[in-house]
Amino acid sequence: MSRSFVRLMAGFALVAVPMVSVQAQTCTVPQAGGNCAVNFNSTVTVPVLASLDVAAAGSLALTPPVWATFFATPVLTRTVSQTAFTVRSNSPYSVAISAGAWTQPSLAGRVVADLSYAVAPLTCPAEASITASVAGGSVVTGGTPTGGTARLLCLALEFPGDLTSNKLLPGAYTLPLTLTITAP
Amino acid sequence: MLSLTSLLTPVARFWRFAVVVGLMLGAARPVLAQFTIEELEVHVTARPGTPVTRIIPVRSDIDSTQQVRVTVRDWMRDSTGSNVLLDYGSSPRNCGGRLDAFPLTFQLGPRATEFVRVTYTPSTPADSGCWAIVLSETVRPPQPAQQAGSTVTITTLMGVKVYAHAVDERVEGTIVSADVEEFWTAPAVPATDSILTRQFAARFANSGTAHLHVKTSVEIRDEGGRIVSLLTGPDSYITPGAFRDILVGAPELPRGRYVAVILFDFGGQEITAAQVELILP
Numbered sequence: 080m081s082r083s084f085v086r087l088m089a090g091f092a093l094v095a096v097p098m099v100s101v102q103a104q105t106c107t108v109p110q111a112g113g114n115c116a117v118n119f120n121s122t123v124t125v126p127v128l129a130s131l132d133v134a135a136a137g138s139l140a141l142t143p144p145v146w147a148t149f150f151a152t153p154v155l156t157r158t159v160s161q162t163a164f165t166v167r168s169n170s171p172y173s174v175a176i177s178a179g180a181w182t183q184p185s186l187a188g189r190v191v192a193d194l195s196y197a198v199a200p201l202t203c204p205a206e207a208s209i210t211a212s213v214a215g216g217s218v219v220t221g222g223t224p225t226g227g228t229a230r231l232l233c234l235a236l237e238f239p240g241d242l243t244s245n246k247l248l249p250g251a252y253t254l255p256l257t258l259t260i261t262a263p
Numbered sequence: 264m265l266s267l268t269s270l271l272t273p274v275a276r277f278w279r280f281a282v283v284v285g286l287m288l289g290a291a292r293p294v295l296a297q298f299t300i301e302e303l304e305v306h307v308t309a310r311p312g313t314p315v316t317r318i319i320p321v322r323s324d325i326d327s328t329q330q331v332r333v334t335v336r337d338w339m340r341d342s343t344g345s346n347v348l349l350d351y352g353s354s355p356r357n358c359g360g361r362l363d364a365f366p367l368t369f370q371l372g373p374r375a376t377e378f379v380r381v382t383y384t385p386s387t388p389a390d391s392g393c394w395a396i397v398l399s400e401t402v403r404p405p406q407p408a409q410q411a412g413s414t415v416t417i418t419t420l421m422g423v424k425v426y427a428h429a430v431d432e433r434v435e436g437t438i439v440s441a442d443v444e445e446f447w448t449a450p451a452v453p454a455t456d457s458i459l460t461r462q463f464a465a466r467f468a469n470s471g472t473a474h475l476h477v478k479t480s481v482e483i484r485d486e487g488g489r490i491v492s493l494l495t496g497p498d499s500y501i502t503p504g505a506f507r508d509i510l511v512g513a514p515e516l517p518r519g520r521y522v523a524v525i526l527f528d529f530g531g532q533e534i535t536a537a538q539v540e541l542i543l544p
């Protein structure tokens with residue numbers, strides 16, 4: 080008897096709960112045979128999503144001149160290196176570039192202005208067209224939402240045509256670059 | 264005569280092909296971002312006595328654990344709209360000790376999400392607002408020193424701009440100048456002549472205390488008053504007290520005299536306009 084009562088109450092609860100939730104809604108029937116419409120609002124919040132992928136994040140070796148040729152006839156030379164970067168964002172964005180200082184051999188005299196950049200969609204332009212300073216600038220200004228726009232960051236490094244230059248002292252030269260993605 | 268290639272067995276050819284394809288795929292595979300930021304802007308109101316906290320989710324995109332470093336800096340936009348990062352506290356409209364980000368370093372597990380809390384504590388009486396940027400980056404182990412050659416190390420930063428708005432901010436904008444610029448440009452293909460290029464150049468200043476989002480358009484009318492061209496300029500974002508140089512390329516039109524009306528919709532009560540004359544001899 081008691082078990083039957085519990086079963087009855089459980090069944091009543093299963094039926095009653097959906098009925099209670101339905102009572103909060105309104106059904107409008109404008110005329111006989113008309114449709115019954117129950118309207119409700121549902122809300123979802125989509126966050127701003129943004130990421131910046133750089134193929135050479137970490138380290139990128141810059142292209143040197145052909146040393147045998149350069150040594151035989153030293154002339155001012157600019158070499159081009161490149162790395163791809165991809166932005167994914169569902170809102171407007173900007174990408175800026177900045178540079179620190181060269182880590183270089185003692186007495187060497189490389190300056191940030193020796194390295195310049197350009198941004199290209201598919202292939203890097205000729206080295207003469209790569210002129211923007213990496214010291215600070217906008218790689219992408221006012222970018223629009225994108226599911227993954229790939230671009231090339233083209234870097235041109237200048238080698239002076241004078242073997243006695245303090246920019247040609249033997250050793251390793253490293254420049255830290257930073258790419259920053261922000262809202263516009 | 265048999266060449267070396269023809270002597271290779273089909274199996275050897277397959278493996279050579281597989282190695283080449285593998286190298287190509289390996290070279291072409293993009294490196295995934297270390298993490299994704301789920302906010303690029305945070306807006307708070309500088310209401311006295313009410314500290315405001317906002318949460319910035321940082322979601323890992325990789326299968327390994329990484330250490331993330333958070334820093335707060337100042338920023339400004341130059342006249343071309345480029346963002347310039349500055350040392351914290353060096354900008355005239357810096358947030359000083361009113362802005363706090365926590366934690367400044369944290370460990371982000373594989374595919375995990377962590378949260379950076381940004382808290383703004385307004386001053387009393389009410390201040391005129393400020394702005395800053397919260398930067399996040401993956402801390403990488405130091406690279407082994409190169410023996411020779413030139414290298415760049417590339418770091419990516421994800422920046423979340425923080426805007427603390429004044430309670431009673433004013434939306435005001437002023438046209439400083441507007442004109443038609445003409446200059447010669449080299450053509451895209453080799454040729455003997457340069458190309459005369461014209462553009463509408465306007466300087467628009469934010470003379471209020473609110474951040475402005477300016478939409479620019481240009482109406483070109485002929486002498487009969489008919490609209491012959493409608494142009495849309497770039498969206499411009501201008502901080503209080505700053506200005507932006509807005510450039511809109513002029514279209515090719517038949518010879519004649521035209522009037523161009525440059526319209527600036529900056530979210531104020533009305534749209535501001537400047538009128539310039541365009542003469543094509």
